[in-house]
Amino acid sequence: MEGLMVILSPLIAFAIIALFGRKIGDLASAIICTLGGALSFLFSTFISYHVISSQNPIHLKLYNFLPLQNFTLSFGLYFDTLSSITTSIVTSVATLIFVYSIGYMHDLFGQWTYKFYAYLSLFLFAMLLILLSDNLLGIFFGWEGVGLASYLLIGYFHETKKAANASLEAFTLNRVGDWLFIFGIIYCFYLFGTLDLLDIFKKVNEVDKNLLGVAALLLFGGAVGKSGQLPLHTWLPNAMAGPTPVSALLHAATMVAAGVYLVARVYPVFENAPQSLKVVALVGGVTALFAALSATVQTDIKKIIAFSTMSQLGLMYLALGVGDQVGAMFHLTTHAFFKALLFLSAGSVIHAFGHHVHDIFEVGNLRKQMPITYGMFMVGALALAGVFPLSGFWSKDRIIGSVYEASFGLGVLASVVSLLTAYYIFREAFVMFHGEERHKVEVHESEGVMVVPMVVLAVMAVGAGFFEAWYSGLFGAHKEIHIDIAVISVVVAVVGIVIAYMVYVRGVVEPHKMYESLKVVHVTLKEQFFTEKLYHNLLANGYMLYSSVLYAVFEKQFIDRVVESTYRVSSGIGDLIKSLHTGKINHYMWISYLGITIFLILLIITGG
Amino acid sequence: MSISLAYIILSIFLFLLGLLGVIIRKNLITMLVSTELMLNSANIVLASVDHMMKGVEGQVFALFVLTVAAAEVAIGLGLVVAMFRLKGYESSSEITHLRG
Amino acid sequence: MEWIVFSFLAVWLIISAMGTIFFKNPVHSILSFLSVILATAGIFLHLKAELLAGLQLIIYAVAIVVFYVLVITTVPWERVKKFEGIYKRELILSLPMLFLSFLSISYLVLKGQFEHELNVATLNNVKDVGKSLFTQYLLPFEIASIILLVAMIGAIILGRKED
Numbered sequence: 052m053e054g055l056m057v058i059l060s061p062l063i064a065f066a067i068i069a070l071f072g073r074k075i076g077d078l079a080s081a082i083i084c085t086l087g088g089a090l091s092f093l094f095s096t097f098i099s100y101h102v103i104s105s106q107n108p109i110h111l112k113l114y115n116f117l118p119l120q121n122f123t124l125s126f127g128l129y130f131d132t133l134s135s136i137t138t139s140i141v142t143s144v145a146t147l148i149f150v151y152s153i154g155y156m157h158d159l160f161g162q163w164t165y166k167f168y169a170y171l172s173l174f175l176f177a178m179l180l181i182l183l184s185d186n187l188l189g190i191f192f193g194w195e196g197v198g199l200a201s202y203l204l205i206g207y208f209h210e211t212k213k214a215a216n217a218s219l220e221a222f223t224l225n226r227v228g229d230w231l232f233i234f235g236i237i238y239c240f241y242l243f244g245t246l247d248l249l250d251i252f253k254k255v256n257e258v259d260k261n262l263l264g265v266a267a268l269l270l271f272g273g274a275v276g277k278s279g280q281l282p283l284h285t286w287l288p289n290a291m292a293g294p295t296p297v298s299a300l301l302h303a304a305t306m307v308a309a310g311v312y313l314v315a316r317v318y319p320v321f322e323n324a325p326q327s328l329k330v331v332a333l334v335g336g337v338t339a340l341f342a343a344l345s346a347t348v349q350t351d352i353k354k355i356i357a358f359s360t361m362s363q364l365g366l367m368y369l370a371l372g373v374g375d376q377v378g379a380m381f382h383l384t385t386h387a388f389f390k391a392l393l394f395l396s397a398g399s400v401i402h403a404f405g406h407h408v409h410d411i412f413e414v415g416n417l418r419k420q421m422p423i424t425y426g427m428f429m430v431g432a433l434a435l436a437g438v439f440p441l442s443g444f445w446s447k448d449r450i451i452g453s454v455y456e457a458s459f460g461l462g463v464l465a466s467v468v469s470l471l472t473a474y475y476i477f478r479e480a481f482v483m484f485h486g487e488e489r490h491k492v493e494v495h496e497s498e499g500v501m502v503v504p505m506v507v508l509a510v511m512a513v514g515a516g517f518f519e520a521w522y523s524g525l526f527g528a529h530k531e532i533h534i535d536i537a538v539i540s541v542v543v544a545v546v547g548i549v550i551a552y553m554v555y556v557r558g559v560v561e562p563h564k565m566y567e568s569l570k571v572v573h574v575t576l577k578e579q580f581f582t583e584k585l586y587h588n589l590l591a592n593g594y595m596l597y598s599s600v601l602y603a604v605f606e607k608q609f610i611d612r613v614v615e616s617t618y619r620v621s622s623g624i625g626d627l628i629k630s631l632h633t634g635k636i637n638h639y640m641w642i643s644y645l646g647i648t649i650f651l652i653l654l655i656i657t658g659g
Numbered sequence: 660m661s662i663s664l665a666y667i668i669l670s671i672f673l674f675l676l677g678l679l680g681v682i683i684r685k686n687l688i689t690m691l692v693s694t695e696l697m698l699n700s701a702n703i704v705l706a707s708v709d710h711m712m713k714g715v716e717g718q719v720f721a722l723f724v725l726t727v728a729a730a731e732v733a734i735g736l737g738l739v740v741a742m743f744r745l746k747g748y749e750s751s752s753e754i755t756h757l758r759g
Numbered sequence: 760m761e762w763i764v765f766s767f768l769a770v771w772l773i774i775s776a777m778g779t780i781f782f783k784n785p786v787h788s789i790l791s792f793l794s795v796i797l798a799t800a801g802i803f804l805h806l807k808a809e810l811l812a813g814l815q816l817i818i819y820a821v822a823i824v825v826f827y828v829l830v831i832t833t834v835p836w837e838r839v840k841k842f843e844g845i846y847k848r849e850l851i852l853s854l855p856m857l858f859l860s861f862l863s864i865s866y867l868v869l870k871g872q873f874e875h876e877l878n879v880a881t882l883n884n885v886k887d888v889g890k891s892l893f894t895q896y897l898l899p900f901e902i903a904s905i906i907l908l909v910a911m912i913g914a915i916i917l918g919r920k921e922d
Contacts, residue, residue, distance in 0.1 A: 648859055652863055
């Protein structure tokens with residue numbers, strides 16, 4: 052019952068808002084949405100407590116919706132340690148962001164904003180389906196659900212072309228991943244004869260390693276699409292066209308992490324096909340570096356954080372790839388807290404400027420005017436940079452430790468990424484909150500309804516790290532901290548912060564002059580190594596060209612001809628028959644007597 | 660071959676001539692006359708069969724046919740006249756209302 | 760002797776029927792039709808149906824033909840002339856068909872058996888027919904009179920000038 056309520060409360064909230072949102076108004080919709088999230092959080096906490104204390108997974112079989120001959124496709128919920136804890140985290144972050152969004156969207160109330168909350172509730176439902184479903188098809192259902200919600204929410208400001216394009220791009224690139232994912236599911240069914248996760252884990256040793264690797268990679272393809280990893284990454288930065296709570300919830304804390312969760316969920320499949328893990332590690336590592344490099348030169352307030360998300364997700368995949376599943380999941384948890392915090396702080400700045408400011412160089416010295424936001428952003432940035440003793444330190448340090456254990460090269464890569472991370476996030480912090488005042492308007496601190504969630508998230512972002520030992524213990528994967536690596540990590544983080552401080556606060560070097568002198572590098576990084584241009588120009592325009600050629604050749608010449616000729620043939624036959632239909636009595640007499648003659652002759656022939 | 664059979668063959672020929680008249684004539688009145696030819700041929704058949712079978716039913720029916728012919732001429736010519744007066748039609752080629 | 764009469768009547772009938780359908784002028788056509796009626800009456804006489812022959816002469820030759828001629832004279836002559844003649848294409852199209860059907864009907868007639876003999880006819884044809892008409896076929900006879908009445912009323916209504 053509690054298990055069902057976890058997943059049903061957002062769905063009920065969605066149904067109420069979608070059906071009656073217009074009548075009950077935007078504020079009431081927001082409150083219902085928040086209540087749905089909060090209820091879900093309470094129930095999931097209860098269940099987590101239950102599962103953890105009894106060490107016994109709860110498996111709810113809801114109903115069989117597709118009985119086939121020797122296989123029954125059922126729908127059910129599966130609560131084990133992994134899924135129940137992740138559910139609690141997701142619902143808690145989601146609830147906080149829902150509360151925050153009441154303040155953030157307050158200006159827009161009265162403009163059908165209830166839709167926004169309906170989408171949010173739908174998203175939460177779909178996300179919980181991914182987390183809790185006990186079979187791959189249920190996960191796929193939720194997977195598509197979050198894709199849909201993501202599309203709707205990115206394009207929420209659909210009056211602007213940018214948002215509409217971004218949502219389309221997100222949808223298209225997700226679709227590529229989803230194709231791989233569904234092929235993975237089909238392939239799994241082919242391999243195992245079942246889609247049930249537990250059954251798959253039981254049979255995972257019985258099948259051929261190479262075939263299993265293919266299945267794992269196909270599933271990983273879906274995860275890549277959803278998490279915005281290379282090469283399906285361009286949608287994630289552009290998705291920042293959506294409202295900031297959406298960016299915080301979907302594109303930082305939860306939805307993009309669904310890919311990581313999926314890999315962790317079906318980890319036995321990956322574990323038994325070690326080659327596939329190398330691919331996971333490679334993709335994760337390259338994406339981490341790539342996104343960190345791009346983030347260093349971005350100027351959009353949210354895009355920097357978006358690239359940071361990509362980079363951190365890359366780190367998680369790297370951890371998964373080197374075998375530290377628990378580290379990846381723990382980093383996912385802490386990342387959800389501090390990344391949501393960063394986004395909410397950024398959203399607070401954007402909100403203060405009436406949703407018009409998007410460039411970090413348009414504002415400056417905000418710490419006087421928005422002290423709380425400044426503090427929150429700093430906490431988030433320190434956590435992200437991995438400074439002791441904030442949560443980011445514990446989780447990232449664990450990952451970096453695991454990576455060094457696996458391979459020194461990858462470890463160095465992870466350290467470089469950490470350095471870049473510290474640099475770019477503090478670059479943003481220093482440009483926005485220090486320096487001279489570049490903005491002209493008077494701004495104020497955000498209201499309480501936005502500040503409270505930020506404070507709660509900040510507490511979590513600071514404190515979550517201390518639960519690392521407890522968290523690892525739950526999975527029986529405890530790991531000692533490598534002091535040397537921890538020290539190196541902190542030093543690296545501090546170096547990154549100091550560089551950012553020197554450049555943007557002290558002004559040791561003039562940043563814009565630096566950009567000018569290193570223009571080639573700067574442009575390359577800013578354009579994401581031209582991948583976005585490549586996709587847009589080569590793939591999208593190529594596809595358009597291909598379509599127009601097809602239209603001109605195939606559609607015009609072939610299909611239209613066929614269609615037109617059917618019309619011509621039928622109208623020709625009609626014309627032919629029409630000439631019989633003259634309306635003259637003489638002709639009718641003739642034709643009717645012709646019939647009589649034919650019958651007479653038939654009569655004689657048949658022996659009358 | 661008896662004489663009655665020969666008259667039946669003749670009446671068939673007459674019937675088909677009447678039909679030919681209906682098919683090929685342009686004028687409505689002559690079309691009606693052609694139908695009279697067909698009715699006459701029917702009467703000849705009835706009379707010949709009577710002659711062959713030495714009965715009178717055929718002639719009785721021939722009388723009814725005469726009645727029908729008279730009625731048909733009255734109505735048919737009335738229609739032709741009315742049509743001419745109201746619409747100015749005189750030829751079958753002008754009556755194409757059947758085409759819709 | 761019978762065959763000579765038959766041949767004479769047949770040739771007369773066919774020639775006048777041809778005239779009926781092929782004469783351009785409707786008046787000539789009607790006159791030719793009168794000739795057909797006379798030939799038919801002759802055939803009836805030859806077939807020993809004297810009553811029918813007499814009625815044929817009275818009803819057709821007098822009533823119907825006069826009616827036709829009357830109607831032709833009421834419509835303007837120039838319009839009638841305008842639609843004289845025949846459709847040539849239809850003629851060519853229908854000839855083979857009619858020939859075929861003539862052959863097939865004749866085949867069926869000649870192949871058929873007429874063995875049944877009623878033997879009710881006596882020498883006095885008028886009496887026989889009259890008796891049959893007013894005893895066995897009295898109801899159809901009365902109905903025929905109603906039909907004629909209806910036809911008369913219909914013709915009057917149709918021919919009436921609209922006011």
